[in-house]
Every structure is written in C-alpha cells, then in structure tokens.
Amino acid sequence: MPVTDKQPLHTAISQKLKQQIEAGQYPPGDRLPSEFDLGELFGVSRTTIRRAVANLIHQGIVTTQQGKGTFVSDRQKISFSMSNPLMRFDLALQQQGYTAHIKSLRFERVQPPPEVARKLQLPDPTSKVYQQEKIIYADDSPIALELDYFPDTILPELADQLREGFTYSVLAANGVQLNAAKVSLESIPTTHELSQYLEAPLGMPLLVFSYVTYQCNRQPVVCGKTLSRSDWTCYTSEFEIDNVE
Amino acid sequence: MPVTDKQPLHTAISQKLKQQIEAGQYPPGDRLPSEFDLGELFGVSRTTIRRAVANLIHQGIVTTQQGKGTFVSDRQKISFSMSNPLMRFDLALQQQGYTAHIKSLRFERVQPPPEVARKLQLPDPTSKVYQQEKIIYADDSPIALELDYFPDTILPELADQLREGFTYSVLAANGVQLNAAKVSLESIPTTHELSQYLEAPLGMPLLVFSYVTYQCNRQPVVCGKTLSRSDWTCYTSEFEIDNVE
DNA sequence: TAGTGGTCTAGACCACATC
DNA sequence: ATGTGGTCTAGACCACTAG
Numbered sequence: 001m002p003v004t005d006k007q008p009l010h011t012a013i014s015q016k017l018k019q020q021i022e023a024g025q026y027p028p029g030d031r032l033p034s035e036f037d038l039g040e041l042f043g044v045s046r047t048t049i050r051r052a053v054a055n056l057i058h059q060g061i062v063t064t065q066q067g068k069g070t071f072v073s074d075r076q077k078i079s080f081s082m083s084n085p086l087m088r089f090d091l092a093l094q095q096q097g098y099t100a101h102i103k104s105l106r107f108e109r110v111q112p113p114p115e116v117a118r119k120l121q122l123p124d125p126t127s128k129v130y131q132q133e134k135i136i137y138a139d140d141s142p143i144a145l146e147l148d149y150f151p152d153t154i155l156p157e158l159a160d161q162l163r164e165g166f167t168y169s170v171l172a173a174n175g176v177q178l179n180a181a182k183v184s185l186e187s188i189p190t191t192h193e194l195s196q197y198l199e200a201p202l203g204m205p206l207l208v209f210s211y212v213t214y215q216c217n218r219q220p221v222v223c224g225k226t227l228s229r230s231d232w233t234c235y236t237s238e239f240e241i242d243n244v245e
Numbered sequence: 246m247p248v249t250d251k252q253p254l255h256t257a258i259s260q261k262l263k264q265q266i267e268a269g270q271y272p273p274g275d276r277l278p279s280e281f282d283l284g285e286l287f288g289v290s291r292t293t294i295r296r297a298v299a300n301l302i303h304q305g306i307v308t309t310q311q312g313k314g315t316f317v318s319d320r321q322k323i324s325f326s327m328s329n330p331l332m333r334f335d336l337a338l339q340q341q342g343y344t345a346h347i348k349s350l351r352f353e354r355v356q357p358p359p360e361v362a363r364k365l366q367l368p369d370p371t372s373k374v375y376q377q378e379k380i381i382y383a384d385d386s387p388i389a390l391e392l393d394y395f396p397d398t399i400l401p402e403l404a405d406q407l408r409e410g411f412t413y414s415v416l417a418a419n420g421v422q423l424n425a426a427k428v429s430l431e432s433i434p435t436t437h438e439l440s441q442y443l444e445a446p447l448g449m450p451l452l453v454f455s456y457v458t459y460q461c462n463r464q465p466v467v468c469g470k471t472l473s474r475s476d477w478t479c480y481t482s483e484f485e486i487d488n489v490e
Numbered sequence: 491t492a493g494t495g496g497t498c499t500a501g502a503c504c505a506c507a508t509c
Numbered sequence: 510a511t512g513t514g515g516t517c518t519a520g521a522c523c524a525c526t527a528g
Binding site: 011054055178182185202204230233237239241 | 252253256299300303304322327328331423424425426427428429430431432433436437447448450451452475478479480481482483484485
C-alpha cells in the first residue's frame with residue numbers, strides 16, 4: 001500500500017462515495033442523498049460533505065444542480081485527433097454522434113499580443129490581425145472555447161464564413177492547404193470567467209490545445225488555442241517513428 | 246466584457262490577488278500576508294480567504310507551507326516532445342537544465358487489466374506481464390508518475406535496467422527499435438493518493454499521457470501512461486500534414 | 491511561545507426547483 | 510412552503526515552523 005498517509009475526512013468520504021457509485025449503489029443519472037442527509041449518514045458537518053462532493057465534481061463523477069440535487073454523471077470522452085483529420089472539430093464531433101455548432105463571441109480587428117505577432121511572423125509587430133473567440137457545442141453542451149488570430153493573408157475574404165463556422169473546416173472548404181503545424185498541450189483549471197463560458201465547475205481541469213498552422217508557402221495561417229473541458233474531451237494521435245540514430 | 250456575472254467573493258479576491266502578484270506587488274518567492282491578515286485586509290472571514298488562496302494554488306500561482314506561509318511561485322514549464330525524441334523524458338529534462346532521476350515504487354509480475362491485455366495484443370488475456378510504477382523527478386521535485394506494462398517479449402532480460410532507468414532510454418540503449426506509437430492526452434485532477442506521490446495540492450490538474458508503442462514487427466513493446474503535474478509540464482509536437490483530400 | 495497554514499464544526503442567509 | 514445546493518461567517522483545534 002503506497003503512501004497510506006492518514007487522509008483528511010473529506011477525501012476519505014469522497015473515496016467512499018466514489019466506491020459506492022462504481023459499485024452501482026448510485027447508478028448514472030441517480031440523485032445522491034442531499035448534503036444534509038449525507039452529513040448525517042457520515043456523521044460530519046455539511047461543510048465537510050460539500051468538500052467531499054467538490055472532489056467528485058472535479059473528477060467529473062457527479063454534477064450538481066442548485067435546487068435539485070447532486071447527480072451521478074455518465075459520459076464518455078470525445079476524442080480529437082491531433083494528426084488526421086487535423087483539428088476538424090466539427091467532423092470529429094459528427095463522427096462520434098454529436099451535433100456540432102458554434103457561438104461566436106467576438107470577431108474583431110485587434111493588435112495581437114507580442115507572442116502571437118511573433119508566431120504569425122508579422123513583419124510589423126504593431127500591425128493588426130483578426131481575433132475570434134467562440135464556443136464549441138456538442139449537442140448544445142458547451143465543451144470548448146476557441147481563441148484564434150487570423151493574419152490578413154487569409155482575410156477579409158473568409159471573414160463571414162470564419163465568423164460562423166469551424167475554423168479548419170472553413171479553411172478546407174475554401175481550398176486553403178495546410179502544410180504543417182506546431183502544437184502543444186497543457187492543462188489549467190477553470191477560472192471564474194472560463195467556468196461561466198463552459199458551464200463547468202470552478203477549478204475543473206481544462207485541456208489547452210495551442211497551435212500555429214502553416215500554409216504550403218510556410219506562411220502562418222492561424223494561431224490560436226482551444227480550451228476544452230477535460231471531462232468531455234481528450235486528444236489522440238498515431239504516428240510512425242523516424243529512428244534517426 | 247463577457248459573462249460579467251456577479252461572481253462569488255472568493256473568486257473576486259483571488260482575481261485581485263492574482264493581479265497584485267502580476268503587478269509585482271508580491272514578487273516571486275515573496276510571502277503573502279497571513280490568511281488572518283488577508284481576511285482583515287479584504288474584510289472577509291478566513292474561510293473565504295482560504296478558498297481564494299485555494300484557487301491560486303490550483304492555478305500554480307502560489308504554494309503554501311504549513312507553519313511558514315503562502316509564497317508566490319515562479320516556474321516555467323518543462324516541455325516534452327510527443328514526436329522526437331520520443332518520450333525520452335530524461336533527455337528532455339537534461340536539455341532543459343534539470344537533473345533527472347526516478348524512484349521505482351513497484352516492479353512485479355501481474356495479470357494486467359483487460360484493456361491493457363488488449364492493447365498489448367496478448368494471445369491469452371490471463372497471461373501475466375510486468376508492471377512498473379515509478380516517480381520521475383526533476384531536480385528532486387516529483388513531476389510525474391509513470392505506470393508501465395511490459396510484455397514478456399522484452400523481459401526479463403531488461404528487467405534490471407528498466408527497474409532503475411527511464412523506460413524509453415533503456416529501450417533505446419538496448420537497441421529496441423520503436424516503429425510506431427498510439428498516444429492520447431487527457432487531464433484529471435489529483436486524488437488524495439496522487440497528491441501524496443507528486444507532492445501536489447489536491448485537485449490540481451494532471452496531464453495524462455497514455456501510449457502504446459510498437460516494435461518494427463508491429464509487436465507492442467510498452468503500454469502505459471505518464472501522469473504529470475500540469476504546473477510543471479506540457480507536451481508539444483510539430484508535424485507535416487498529409488493533405489489527403 | 492507565538493505565528494502559520496490544515497481541518498472541521500455549527501449555523502446563517504441566499505437563489506433556485508418543485509409541489 | 511419546503512427542500513435543494515451556493516456562499517459566507519465565526520470560531521475551534523491541530524500540526525508545523527520559528528525564535
């Protein structure tokens with residue numbers, strides 16, 4: 001038994017609840033006893049129960065609805081391929097049985113932060129680019145927030161389509177050939193603002209997929225990032241390995 | 246201003262503290278006022294201050310030390326390449342100026358879970374494989390927990406080396422040529438057990454990098470996952486795109 | 491000994507859902 | 510009107526750090 005450190009009450013209780021849920025005592029969709037009742041069941045205060053439930057919420061095991069109760073969730077993750085088809089979120093969602101749509105929050109011409117200007121290889125760091133901010137929905141559930149910067153090389157011709165469509169599908173439909181990409185993946189917890197957008201509990205992990213994509217002529221096309229709910233999404237890839245040696 | 250929903254006190258306070266930290270009012274390494282003092286400064290209870298500080302801890306902005314105080318952290322992430330060199334964590338760490346070592350927690354012959362048996366393409370799902378569990382350190386800080394399953398095709402010859410070394414570096418040093426890999430990335434929050442291993446606060450996001458790697462003959466070599474602290478690590482990749490059409 | 495963060499309690503008030 | 514989760518308070522006790 002590793003690191004059997006005596007643990008706090010709230011983690012012990014969330015473990016116990018997790019076991020009970022996995023044992024089928026509370027099937028998916030079921031409501032858990034109220035926080036008050038759980039407090040009596042375990043003989044602890046409601047505050048401690050709330051901390052235990054918060055642990056389960058972060059793990060995506062349960063969700064809460066004010067005024068209704070705490071419910072066992074059941075969901076399997078949507079997987080996005082990092083390789084092929086490249087970042088076609090709408091295609092990936094449809095292939096996995098979801099209807100996909102977006103809501104554009106912002107689309108405007110701005111002076112990008114220095115890092116973006118560098119990544120887009122702008123000749124003049126003070127020149128402006130288009131910035132879009134949108135929410136991606138799967139079956140009316142917000143699963144990701146996308147922040148893109150578009151250089152003038154592809155705008156404004158595609159502005160109207162990009163405003164209301166999925167970035168890489170719009171590009172593909174308009175014959176913009178992508179040739180290379182640099183991507184990175186990290187994770188951050190939701191802040192208050194992000195939790196509002198994604199209807200996610202505060203502090204739940206988000207996957208941050210950052211990318212710069214390049215056209216055939218090595219010119220950057222898009223620089224942006226997609227912040228997706230970790231309880232809904234994962235990223236996958238398959239590749240052959242060059243054994244340099 | 247998007248979703249300007251009136252927010253809870255504790256998130257407002259953590260935002261304010263974050264701004265003050267970023268503004269240089271509390272430089273990296275500095276100690277914040279005690280929770281009691283912060284409570285008086287903001288005119289709220291210590292409980293609310295603790296929630297605000299917990300938000301900052303999750304974001305990796307501050308760390309706490311019992312009996313000493315709350316300190317502003319300063320760190321930049323270690324990036325692991327998903328493409329090349331493949332999963333050589335020790336190399337990646339050294340290239341980024343860290344000393345790398347591991348601590349083996351377990352190394353034993355077990356019957357793998359069905360999913361692992363499938364991924365390793367075991368002819369008999371009840372046959373046993375070697376399982377290793379180890380912690381990866383960067384400069385004596387635990388940054389990742391690695392869980393690997395090794396089929397008998399490469400063991401037991403390499404057992405001693407795998408027990409005390411970095412998986413893919415041991416394989417490379419012994420001429421095991423990797424030919425392909427399937428990987429996925431997701432994120433989960435630390436449970437109590439994981440937070441003990443990684444000396445991370447409960448609920449902080451972890452990056453889960455799962456992989457199956459294959460030898461030249463398409464035989465699986467390793468199936469496992471690396472759970473790494475999201476405040477220390479990120480994964481990157483660069484690739485050319487096959488425009489299938 | 492004094493000060494710090496870590497945990498837990500008991501209770502208050504609120505907003506929301508249901509009947 | 511009642512029950513639910515969401516927030517916040519005031520205070521207790523503990524474990525750890527420091528002088």
